Amino acid sequence: MLQNWCMDYIALVGVNCFLRRKQKLRKLLLVSALASIGSLLIHIYITDAGFRSIILHFGLNSVMSILTFGWKDKRFFWENYFLLYLVVLFLGGVMQWEASLGIPASFFWIKAMVAAVMLSWLTIYLMQKREFMEKIFRVDVMNGGKIWELNAYWDSGNLLQDPYNGRPVNILQAKLAEQIFSEKGNYMRLVPYCSLGNTNGLLSVCDAEKMYIYLGEKRLEVKPAVFGIAEEGLLEGKEYDVILHASIMEKER
DSSP states (O other), rough: OOOHHHHHHHHHHHHHHHHHHOOOHHHHHHHHHHHHHHHHHHHOOOOOHHHHHHIIIIHHHHHHHHHHHHOOOOHHHHHHHHHHHHEEEEEEEEHEEETTOOGGGGGGGHHHHHHHHHHHHHHHHHHHHHHHHTTEEEEEEETEEEEEEEEEEETTTTBBOOOTTTTTTEOOOOHHHHHHHHTTOOOOOOEEEEEEEEEEEEEEEEEEEEEEEEETTTTEEEEEEEEEOTTTTSTTOOOOOOEEOHHHHTHHH
């Protein structure tokens, strides 16, 4: 029972952190204790292995999810339930892997600590990845009668402005800039900038007719859209093609 309590608590903490539910740790401790007692009673009184497995996997996890995070709607419940289920499977897999290494059952608490550390590392990695992906948006750049569908990353550290007109400057991948501004009549100018390792840089800047930024069901229009051309190789191979200026998204966040 104490072992189940420990593993359920670790699982609830992981889900609580990843989904940012902001539940207090003492509540997680209480729910995991109740779940551990429930699991013990199920093992004692339900002798059919198949039915017991169904109750543990679906019934007990559902109760843990609702007691911990409450009920708002179906989507909210399934998010909590499925992630909790996956975390429990992950922890079980780690424990089995440790057992396959020949670590005896008497070292349970050490094994549980290792499983908790591995879950913490995975949770932190996925949270950082999610926070990064939340800053990537689809954008349409229109210029010369053509449209380019690109991915853009909103960077709160990009504060570069065009000193000639005061407009915010977005950073565009070099190879795409060659396509978008290949037509004659695209006026290119040099804008001074400062960055780490380059305090007196000059950035080639062009104006596109407009840019649409898609924020879920909303569409933000930037007209004209000012783009600084990144050094070749800086944005190639990234998940995004454009670095948005900080001020463009500030009103929407």
